[in-house]
Amino acid sequence: MSIEPRITMITLGVADVAAATAFYQRLGFRRSSASNDDVTFFHMNGTVLGLFGRDALAADAGREPTAPQGFEGTALAHNLGSREAVDAAWNFAVQCGAEPVKKPHEVFWGGYSGYFADPDGHLWELAHNPFMELDASGHMTLPD
Incomplete structure (x- = not known):
């Protein structure tokens, strides 16, 4: 199985x-x-x-329930088609009340990303990965 x-x-x-x-x-x-x-x-x-x-x-x-303790070891990612789209989405999220965690910038792996947190501290990464294409539905496609 x-x-x-x-x-x-x-x-x-x-x-x-x-x-x-x-x-x-x-x-x-x-x-x-x-x-x-x-x-x-x-x-x-x-x-x-x-x-x-x-x-x-x-x-x-x-x-047993526990209180959030800062970094919980998980981030949700939303990949976008360009650096400009990442900047626009990050700015919009902050305008909507998200906590700005890490402003979008060039990252060590060759892409561009930033983080925000929702009101409960759940991290969202907004990223542009030039090595992974997005299909017509916006899903990331991985090489075999």
Whole structure:
């Protein structure tokens, strides 16, 4: 047996579902009608983003809830077609209330990227990778 290598949904544990939902809507994310007061689902290009109370998510996973401790060891990435698109998206996110973590700049691996954090500290990387093309749907294509 094997597990098919794909992600259908990413769920972020948040302190306040309504506040987090409002932030992502300001970014332009489209909320699904399947959402309710306890969980929000956003349509993504081929994936779903879920927002769920942090303590409720821990309980659902059978873990003890802990307070966020800065860097949690995960970043979500959104790749764009140019450096200018990265700058524009990063500036827009900050205008929408994101915490500016690392202003976009040239990076050691030859691309261009920056980071922002959502109101709960979840990191998002905005990047342009000149070595990985994006297909017509905006999905990154990897060489075999």
